[in-house]
Amino acid sequence: MTATADSPESAFLAGNNTLKSRLxxxxxxxxxxxxxxxxxxxxxxxxxxxxxxxxxxxLSVEDLEVSEALPLTVEAFKAWDGEGFPPPEAMxxxxxELVVAEENKTLGSATRRLNYSLSGFKSMLKKxxxxxxxxxxxxxxxxxxxxxxxxDKDWGDPAYWRAIKDAVGPLSDFYALWALDRQRDADGDxxxxxxxxxxxxxxxxxxxxxxxxVTLICFxxxxxxxxxxxxxxxxxxxxxxxxxLLPFWTSLxxxxxxxxxxxxxxxxxxxxxxxxxxxxxxxxxxRNRFGVYVAMVHILLPFMILxxxxxxxxxxxxxxxxxxxxxxxxxxxxxxxxxxxxxPGIGAGTLLVFILSLGYYITPALVGGPQDQMxxxxxxxxxxxxxxxxxxxALSMILLLLTLVFFFIYNRFVGFDxxxxx
Amino acid sequence: xxxxxxDRPSTGSTDSIVRFTNVQKTYDGExxxxxxxxxxIRRGEFLTLLGPSGSGKTTTxxxxxxxxxxxxxxxxxxxxxxxxxPPHKRGIGMVFQNYALFPHMTVAENLAFPLQARRMAxxxxxxxxxxxxxxxELGAYGGRxxxxxxGGQQQRVALARALVFDxxxxxxxxPLGALDKKLREQMQIEIKHIHESLGVTVVYVTHDQxxxxxxxxxxxxxxxxxxxxxxxxxELYEKPQNAFxxxxxxxxxxxxxxxxxxxxxxxxxxxxxxxxxxxxAVNIDGIGGRTSLSIRPEAIYLAPAEGTCDNIFEARIEELxxxxxxxxxxxDICGNNDFVIKVPRGASHVVLETGTKISVGWRxxxxxxxxxx
Numbered sequence: 001m002t003a004t005a006d007s008p009e010s011a012f013l014a015g016n017n018t019l020k021s022r023l024x025x026x027x028x029x030x031x032x033x034x035x036x037x038x039x040x041x042x043x044x045x046x047x048x049x050x051x052x053x054x055x056x057x058x059l060s061v062e063d064l065e066v067s068e069a070l071p072l073t074v075e076a077f078k079a080w081d082g083e084g085f086p087p088p089e090a091m092x093x094x095x096x097e098l099v100v101a102e103e104n105k106t107l108g109s110a111t112r113r114l115n116y117s118l119s120g121f122k123s124m125l126k127k128x129x130x131x132x133x134x135x136x137x138x139x140x141x142x143x144x145x146x147x148x149x150x151x152d153k154d155w156g157d158p159a160y161w162r163a164i165k166d167a168v169g170p171l172s173d174f175y176a177l178w179a180l181d182r183q184r185d186a187d188g189d190x191x192x193x194x195x196x197x198x199x200x201x202x203x204x205x206x207x208x209x210x211x212x213x214v215t216l217i218c219f220x221x222x223x224x225x226x227x228x229x230x231x232x233x234x235x236x237x238x239x240x241x242x243x244x245l246l247p248f249w250t251s252l253x254x255x256x257x258x259x260x261x262x263x264x265x266x267x268x269x270x271x272x273x274x275x276x277x278x279x280x281x282x283x284x285x286x287r288n289r290f291g292v293y294v295a296m297v298h299i300l301l302p303f304m305i306l307x308x309x310x311x312x313x314x315x316x317x318x319x320x321x322x323x324x325x326x327x328x329x330x331x332x333x334x335x336x337x338x339x340x341x342x343x344p345g346i347g348a349g350t351l352l353v354f355i356l357s358l359g360y361y362i363t364p365a366l367v368g369g370p371q372d373q374m375x376x377x378x379x380x381x382x383x384x385x386x387x388x389x390x391x392x393x394a395l396s397m398i399l400l401l402l403t404l405v406f407f408f409i410y411n412r413f414v415g416f417d418x419x420x421x422x
Numbered sequence: 423x424x425x426x427x428x429d430r431p432s433t434g435s436t437d438s439i440v441r442f443t444n445v446q447k448t449y450d451g452e453x454x455x456x457x458x459x460x461x462x463i464r465r466g467e468f469l470t471l472l473g474p475s476g477s478g479k480t481t482t483x484x485x486x487x488x489x490x491x492x493x494x495x496x497x498x499x500x501x502x503x504x505x506x507x508p509p510h511k512r513g514i515g516m517v518f519q520n521y522a523l524f525p526h527m528t529v530a531e532n533l534a535f536p537l538q539a540r541r542m543a544x545x546x547x548x549x550x551x552x553x554x555x556x557x558x559e560l561g562a563y564g565g566r567x568x569x570x571x572x573g574g575q576q577q578r579v580a581l582a583r584a585l586v587f588d589x590x591x592x593x594x595x596x597p598l599g600a601l602d603k604k605l606r607e608q609m610q611i612e613i614k615h616i617h618e619s620l621g622v623t624v625v626y627v628t629h630d631q632x633x634x635x636x637x638x639x640x641x642x643x644x645x646x647x648x649x650x651x652x653x654x655x656x657e658l659y660e661k662p663q664n665a666f667x668x669x670x671x672x673x674x675x676x677x678x679x680x681x682x683x684x685x686x687x688x689x690x691x692x693x694x695x696x697x698x699x700x701x702x703a704v705n706i707d708g709i710g711g712r713t714s715l716s717i718r719p720e721a722i723y724l725a726p727a728e729g730t731c732d733n734i735f736e737a738r739i740e741e742l743x744x745x746x747x748x749x750x751x752x753x754d755i756c757g758n759n760d761f762v763i764k765v766p767r768g769a770s771h772v773v774l775e776t777g778t779k780i781s782v783g784w785r786x787x788x789x790x791x792x793x794x795x
Contacts, residue, residue, distance in 0.1 A: 326535050
C-alpha cells in the first residue's frame with residue numbers, strides 16, 4: 001500500500017490508479033506483441049484462403065453477364081411483368097443494343113449465359129446479332145416482334161424472351177438450382193431440369209457413397225493396426241509407425257500412378273495372376289469403383305490410424321485386465337471397456353477421412369471410370385473445360401455446405417471437445 | 423524354507439482356498455522371477471505378499487489372477503487346477519494399483535459391470551451396488567464419474583467393485599500406493615475392517631512393511647523369487663528367521679561374526695572386532711560358520727544394572743536424534759558405528775551427550791544369530 005500519513009485515501013486511490021494503468025500498459029504491450037506475431041499468418045490466410053474462397057462463392061450467386069452486355073435492355077425489361085411478350089418498346093431497345101453489341105463484340109458471355117437457360121439460344125442470338133443492323137434497326141414498334149421471328153422463328157416462343165428477363169441479375173439462384181439439377185419454369189416454380197442435363201444430384205450421391213465406403217473400409221482396416229501400434233513394445237511399434245507414415249512422404253500423384261502400374265490390364269497384379277494361372281483374362285481392376293476404393297483407402301488410411309492410435313496409447317492397459325477379472329470375456333471387455341474409450345479417436349479419424357474423401361479429385365480422376373467421378377471433378381470440369389464458372393462455384397458451395405453439415409452433425413453426436421486429432 | 427513347510431496344512435485340507443505347488447515363472451527363459459513357490463492360502467485369512475520390487479510378489483499375484491501363466495507347477499483354487507481357467511472364469515476380485523476404474527462409466531455402472539457379466543437380475547444388481555457403496559461410505563456417489571472423485575474415493579470404488587459380486591478371494595496389488603500417508607493409514611484400517619466383517623480371503627501385495635504389519639493375519643516375505651519367511655506379523659518382527667527378513671521388517675542392528683561355541687539354542691559369536699557376544703542360535707551353520715547377529719533398537723538398554731543383560735559393552739555416542747516420543751541414539755560399539763538405540767521419552771536416567779561414553783547392554787534372547795546374509 002502506498003498510503004501516506006496526511007491523506008491516506010486519495011494517496012491510496014492514486015496509487016491504485018497508477019497500478020491499474022501500469023497493468024494496462026504492460027498488457028497492451030503483450031497484446032501488440034501477440035498480434036504482431038500472428039499477423040503474417042493472418043494475412044497469409046486471408047490472401048490465400050478466405051478471399052479466394054469468398055470470391056469464388058460470390059460467383060455462384062452472381063448473374064451479371066447479360067446486364068453487362070445489354071444494360072439498356074435489362075433496364076427496359078424491368079417494366080415487363082414476364083407474361084407473354086415484352087412491350088414492343090423494350091424489344092426495340094433490345095434490337096438497338098444488339099446492333100451496338102455486335103459491333104463491339106461484347107455479346108459472347110451473355111450468349112453463353114442465355115444458352116445455359118435454354119439450349120439453342122446461343123446460335124439464335126448469334127444469328128440475330130449478325131442480322132440486327134439490317135433487319136431490326138429502326139423497325140417500328142408494331143412490327144418488331146415479327147421482325148425478330150423473321151430472323152428466327154423461336155423468337156415467337158415467349159420462353160426465350162422470358163429467359164432474358166430471368167438472367168438480368170444481379171443475384172440469382174440459377175446456378176445453385178442447376179447444381180441440384182433444378183431450374184425455374186415460366187411461373188418461377190422450381191422444377192427438374194431435363195434428364196439429359198441432370199447429373200449433379202447423382203454425382204453428389206455418388207460422392208457421399210464413395211466417401212462413406214472409403215471411411216468404413218479405412219475404419220475396418222485401421223482399427224486393428226492402431227490397436228497393434230498401441231500395444232506392441234515400443235521398438236516394434238516405432239517400426240510399424242514408420243511404415244504407416246511412409247506414404248506421407250511420397251507425393252499423392254506418385255502413389256496414385258503407382259496404383260495404375262499395379263492395377264492396369266497389363267499391370268503387375270494381372271500379369272502375375274495370369275502367369276500363375278489364377279485367371280485367364282485380365283481382371284478389371286482399374287477405371288472402376290474398385291480401383292477408386294483401393295487407391296483412396298491407401299492414401300487416407302493414415303488419417304484414420306493416427307488419431308485412433310494416439311487415443312489408444314493413452315488408455316490404461318490395466319482396464320482390460322480389470323474387466324476380465326470382473327468376469328467379462330476378452331471380447332466383451334474390448335467392446336465394453338476399451339472401444340468406448342477409443343471413441344474420440346475413432347470420431348476424429350472418421351471425420352478426417354470422410355471430409356477429405358468428399359473433396360477427392362486426382363485419385364478418382366486417374367484410377368476411376370466415368371461413373372466414379374466425384375463432385376470435385378465436375379467443379380474442375382466446369383471451371384476449365386466448359387468455362388461455366390457460376391456452376392463450378394455453385395457446386396463448390398454445395399460441397400462446402402455439405403462439409404459444414406457433417407461437421408455440425410458430428411459435433412452434435414460426438415462433440416468437438418472430445419476430439420483427439422493426435 | 424523350513425518355516426513355509428511348518429505352515430502348510432496337511433494335504434486335502436478344506437482349510438486352504440489356494441495352493442501353489444512348485445510354481446516357477448520366467449519371462450525371458452533365463453531368469454526365474456518366481457522360484458519353486460509352495461504356498462497355501464487359508465480360507466478367510468488376510469495374507470500379505472511383502473517384498474522389494476522384483477522379488478516376485480506381483481508375478482505371483484498375476485499368476486493367481488490368470489494374467490500370467492506359470493512356467494512350471496500348478497495353482498489350485500477351491501480344489502480345481504487353474505491351468506486352463508481364463509481370468510474371467512476364476513471369480514476372483516481384484517483391486518489394481520492405479521484403480522483401473524472405467525472412466526467412461528459412472529461409479530454405479532462400474533460396480534454393475536461384474537454383475538452384468540454374470541447376468542444378474544436388474545433389481546438384484548441395484549441392491550448389491552447399493553450395499554457395496556454403503557460399505558465404502560460412498561452411498562451418494564453412484565452417479566458420479568471416476569474422474570470427479572478424489573484419489574481416496576476412487577480407491578474405495580475400486581474396492582467396492584472388487585467385492586460387489588461376492589468373490590471368495592480378493593487380490594490387491596499395492597492398492598494404496600498412490601495415496602498420501604494419512605489417507606493410506608486410514609484406508610489400511612478400513613480395508614482391515616471390511617475383511618473382518620465379510621470374512622473374504624484377501625491376498626495383498628505391498629512393499630511397505632508397516633502396511634503389511636498393520637493389516638495382515640500372515641505375511642509372506644518375498645526376496646529373489648522365494649518366500650523367505652511366512653508367519654504372523656508378531657512372529658515375523660520378533661522372530662525373523664534370516665538376515666533378509668530381520669533387515670526388511672523393522673529396524674535392525676547387525677553384527678557380522680563367527681560362531682565359536684554352541685549349546686542348544688545358545689551360542690557365542692566372535693565379532694570381527696574381537697568382542698564376544700552371547701546370542702540365540704536361530705539359523706546358523708554350526709561352530710566355525712559365519713553368522714549375522716540381529717538386535718532390535720528397542721531391545722537395548724543404556725547403562726543396564728548388573729545381571730540384567732548378558733551382553734554389556736562400552737559405546738561412544740556419535741549422534742542424538744530427537745524424534746518426539748523417543749530419541750534415537752547412534753553409537754559406535756564393537757567396531758560398528760551405525761548401531762542405533764531407541765530410548766523412549768523419559769525412560770533414560772542417563773544424561774546423553776554426543777562424544778561421551780556409556781555402557782550398553784542387551785539380553786542374549788534378543789540377539790538372534792542368523793545366516794550370514
